[in-house]
Amino acid sequence: MPTRTQQMYADHEIMALIHFNMGTWAGNGDPACNRDNWLGLQGSHNPAVFDPYLLDTDQWAAVFQRLGAKHAVLTAKHGCGFLLWPSKVPLKNVATHQLEPYTYSVGRPGISAIQVDVVKQFVTSMRNAGLGVGFYYSLKNNFLVNMKDHHFENTTTLLPGQILMTKEDYEEMALGHLRELWTNYGELTEHWFDNGYTPSIKDRLQALLEELQPNMIVWRGQGITNNTVAWVGTESGFPAGDDIWSTGCYGKNPGDPNADEWCPKGCDTTLQDRDQWFYMPEEPIRSLEVMVKLYHKTVGRNGVLELDVAVDRSGRIRYDHAQRYQELGDYIKACYGTPLASWKDQKGYLLDFTLSQPMTMDRVMLREDQWQGGQRVRQYAVYVQEVVPSSTVSTSYEQEWTLFSRGHSIGNKRIDVAGDGPSVVATQPVKATKIRIHVEIATDVPWFREIAIFSPCPDTGNVTTSMIPVAVS
Structure with a gap:
């Protein structure tokens, strides 16, 4: 049987998964930052590169309403390690043995191009529009501190601007970030742990979740909450087979009818072609015909459509992207608004x-x-x-x-x-x-x-x- 939170998630049917972070400038990928784009004045190491000069989260909310999304999740921290809020949690630098401010973020005078708390602005706009809110904060990657797939890369080849941390200090810092996100922005609808979490942090993560956000759905939250959602097994928007099951929390598949544990299935996919999550100026977008088909293959097969929104470098949803989201929402309303x-x-x-x-x-x-x-x-x-x-x-x-x-x-x-x-x-x-x-x-x-x-x-x-x-x- 579902928890009340899991049933709410299933009833939402469509949500907006916003990709807007340093990857919007650095390029697609997780992490989007790499050795080829990190250095230089316009390199991804520079917080001032993140400069959405027309940031308009109210526009995002209006588009999501027309799409029919019931909540939205923002990449508060993606694989680069860049934060969309000015964190008060320091990092501990192994090289200096000192606690240092985490300045790779917005809201840092003299360092950041944008001085607003983007997370706060996002939350305000969504709530004013009657939408639920949530955050993406992945634990597996942080290029700033050389973390990749839950492991530190070769520590002898750090790039200028990268910082060396111990695993223990990294986990404490990440938990501090989560405490800020889960405390300072009210009740949340969903949190995204892309690729889950490591066993070493499980107990502390579970305790923090129970303390601060016990009613929040958690993407890949198996083992730390009953309010978990499982990945359907593909990012194409077209899950394998013709059935998605509400039970079965493990394995890259659309569920198991014989499993005991309840896990609604999240079906994450992109509007841009070729599995492109961050905004790519030249990337074409999928046709309305394709979007309607994937709606039927996700929502129409017992899934929840977690649809990517790639905000552009101005801080807005580009016109043709916004139009396609609205076309899909209008189609669904016209088709299923009034039954015979x-x-x-x-x-x-x-x-x-x-x-x-x-x-x-x-x-x-x-x-x-x-x-x-x-x-x-x-x-x-x-x-x-x-x-x-x-x-x-x-x-x-x-x-x-x-x-x-x-x-x-x-x-x-x-x-x-x-x-x-x-x-x-x-x-x-x-x-x-x-x-x-x-x-x-x-x-x-x-x-x-x-x-x-x-x-x-x-x-x-x-x-x-x-x-x-x-x-x-």
Whole structure:
């Protein structure tokens, strides 16, 4: 069974995963900083390189609202080690045996180009827009202190500006950073630990989490919180197979129906092509058609779409990026805002519904009541009773049951669309008079939060989006 926090996360369905840090200038990667771009006046070692001269977090929030995202996560610290807030936590330099200010950040007079607390500004804008907030702070990489994949690199070849620390001091500093993030910015919705954490920090991390943010969802938080979310196993936006399960916390896969532990699946992917997370000026973006498909393969298969937002170097979401996010949000609203018919709080293995009149439909949405009953369905079939011309009397009609789709996982939301995927038998819209849901295999009496049918959606080429003024740059 999910925790209340896990159910909230599943209900959010879409969130914005903002990549905005030194990598916006240094290039894509984790860490984006490297030996080729670290040095020089415009090198990534220089805090003044981070200079978003038109920073507009209100614009971000407006775009996220139109997308339909319910919360946003900001890269407060990515692999370079650059901080988007002026931390008071010092670092201990092995070379000098001294505690030194952590000046590789915003908000440092005479050092940083931008003197604002970007994290605070982000939090204020999101909350004013009614959105939840969270942070990405990875423990595995910090190029400033020569940390790579949870290990220090060759300590004899430090670059100018890099600082040598012991592992123990590094972990204490990182915990201090997390204490600031989890204390100074109110209640948080989600935290991202990219690639998890090391065993040496587990107990302290768990205690800090329980003390400061016990109700926060944690990406890759297995072992330190029950409010964990597991990675679906790919960054493509198209998980393997046709089913995502709410259980199963371990392994790079879409879950395990036979596992005991509850872990909703986060499906992280990019708008930019070629798995590019930070803003790349020349990188094309995915088409609306592709974005709609990945929505159906993530949210429509019981996942949560964690969609990257690559803020540009001005500090805004570029016009064409903002437009695509808004087009996707508008498509989802136009397609799924008003069902042809819906039925809520239904229990049973065999459920028949009679429509008020024949209706042309090409998709069905199923939602289990996971908060009340968990994920019970293991195999289901959807049938429709179609209106067809009689073979004997051309002016009369007869009705017959036909299989529309057959699948396995339902969970928080399952969307079956005619002509889309191996589980869907129907290849085109049907004119239905009745709908039948037959649960063929289940661990207990199936409990549906909602069942709904929808008419064919607008073609992706015909989606019209009126851009909100704040999104124009």
